[in-house]
Amino acid sequence: MKAASSLLAVLLFGAVFAGIVGGYGERESVSALAEQYLAMVPRELGAPNVVTGILITYRGFDTLGEVAVLFMVAAGVGVLLGGKDTTTASEPGREPRRPSELVGNGAEITLPLIFLFGAYVIKNGHLSAGGGFQGGAVVASGTMLLMLALPATKLNHGFLGVTESLAGVVYVGIGILGLVFAAGFLDSHILPLGEFGTLISAGAIPVISALLGVKVGAELSVIIDRFRN
Amino acid sequence: MELTGSILVLTGAFFLFSAGLGLLRMPDTFTRIQAGTKASTLGNILVLAGLGFYHPDWALKLLVVAYFVLMTNPLSSHALSRAAHAIRTPMAPSTMVDALREEGDRQGNGDVS
Numbered sequence: 126m127k128a129a130s131s132l133l134a135v136l137l138f139g140a141v142f143a144g145i146v147g148g149y150g151e152r153e154s155v156s157a158l159a160e161q162y163l164a165m166v167p168r169e170l171g172a173p174n175v176v177t178g179i180l181i182t183y184r185g186f187d188t189l190g191e192v193a194v195l196f197m198v199a200a201g202v203g204v205l206l207g208g209k210d211t212t213t214a215s216e217p218g219r220e221p222r223r224p225s226e227l228v229g230n231g232a233e234i235t236l237p238l239i240f241l242f243g244a245y246v247i248k249n250g251h252l253s254a255g256g257g258f259q260g261g262a263v264v265a266s267g268t269m270l271l272m273l274a275l276p277a278t279k280l281n282h283g284f285l286g287v288t289e290s291l292a293g294v295v296y297v298g299i300g301i302l303g304l305v306f307a308a309g310f311l312d313s314h315i316l317p318l319g320e321f322g323t324l325i326s327a328g329a330i331p332v333i334s335a336l337l338g339v340k341v342g343a344e345l346s347v348i349i350d351r352f353r354n
Numbered sequence: 355m356e357l358t359g360s361i362l363v364l365t366g367a368f369f370l371f372s373a374g375l376g377l378l379r380m381p382d383t384f385t386r387i388q389a390g391t392k393a394s395t396l397g398n399i400l401v402l403a404g405l406g407f408y409h410p411d412w413a414l415k416l417l418v419v420a421y422f423v424l425m426t427n428p429l430s431s432h433a434l435s436r437a438a439h440a441i442r443t444p445m446a447p448s449t450m451v452d453a454l455r456e457e458g459d460r461q462g463n464g465d466v467s
Contacts, residue, residue, distance in 0.1 A: 225436055231429040238422060 171318035172251040172327040180256070181330050181337075185300065185311030191258075192293065192340060199289075199344045206351040224276055232274030239267035247338035251327040257337025264338070265345030272353055280350045289343040292336045299329055299336075359407030366400030369393045381446035383438050391431040398423050 155163065166178035180188055247260030271278055303312035313328035376389025402416045402423075439454060 225433060228429060228433050231425060235422070235425050235429075238418075238425075 167321065170313060170327055170330065171321050172330055173321070174251055174253060174255075176254075177250045177256045177330065177334070178327070181251075181333050182311065182313045185333075188337070189296070189300065189311070192296070192337065195341065195344055196289075196293070199348050202348050202351050224274065228274045232270055236267055236271060239270065240264060243267065243338070243342065247335055248331065250334040250338075251330045257334045258341050260334075260338040261341025261343075262345060264342035265349060268342075268346040269349050272350065280346060282347060282350070285343045285347050289340050289347075292340040292343070296333060296336045296340070299333060303329070355407055359404040362404030362407060363401050364404075366397045366402075366404060369397030369400060373397060381448070383443050384435055384445060387431050387435045387438075391427055395423060395427045398427070 162175055162179060166172055166175040170178045170182055172178040243260045243263035245260075246255035246263055247257055250256030250260070268280070272280075299315070300311040302315050304310050307314040311333075313330045313333070316328045316332070318326060318328050370393065373390050373393035376393060377386050380386040380389050399420050402420045406413050406416045445452070
């Protein structure tokens with residue numbers, strides 16, 4: 126009975142997926158909106174990566190909202206999990222196991238690589254796949270490895286908080302500069318476009334990307350650290 | 355050139371397949387971790403090498419990825435199996451020697467690093 130019903134479930138799923146696969150036709154040409162963006166972003170913003178150009182300039186307000194959501198999450202986690210004394214965790218008579226030497230040494234070798242890769246992803250956001258959010262997440266994963274492999278590490282929450290707030294303030298400040306000197310809030314034309322495809326180009330997009338990376342990296346690191354205690 | 359790359363990718367795929375087979379067929383946690391790690395490390399590196407034959411201009415990036423896999427894959431398996439050993443995960447009945455436990459008993463505590 127059980128085997129029959131699972132076979133029936135598999136067959137039904139198969140029918141559903143066969144319908145989806147059979148109905149799939151590869152799109153021959155891009156839609157009008159995509160075509161518009163594909164032409165507009167490299168010409169007006171000077172960014173080869175269309176997605177980052179859209180996210181940071183045309184939908185910059187949306188990105189600011191995402192950063193605000195992340196900030197609210199960090200604040201909420203801090204309210205829920207912060208403020209407790211951390212010494213209650215270790216019960217007497219049962220010492221925590223020493224971390225493995227191999228893991229510690231390996232983490233010391235891979236951590237610089239991870240942080241370097243995070244910085245690379247952040248700085249190349251306007252050229253290739255990547256950007257502030259992704260690079261910040263990579264940096265935060267490095268922080269997580271640091272906590273797992275070397276548990277004695279203490280994060281300086283005050284410093285991280287100040288860094289993150291400063292990045293947010295400068296981000297909004299750049300947006301207001303765009304309001305004053307260019308076409309609107311978060312317009313990237315306040316800096317010269319530069320040569321197409323080089324590291325320093327595309328107006329304010331790399332600056333905003335770097336600020337986003339710093340902010341996201343610091344925020345996620347603090348969130349991860351809150352969960353440790 | 356492309357034939358060499360294809361053969362390398364195919365060999366890597368074979369090793370990755372054997373890693374999956376090992377995960378299914380091995381009797382206990384430790385042998386599964388061992389099968390998964392060894393075969394998937396080699397399989398990954400072979401696939402990356404094959405890709406390097408296809409796109410010689412990616413060679414440096416692929417080398418970095420291979421280095422990263424080589425650094426992290428055995429290390430994470432080591433951490434996993436060490437944790438499994440510390441909470442006394444049962445071993446397969448055919449296990450003869452537990453050198454890590456004997457070493458720990460000889461030193462007078464239940465655990466060594």
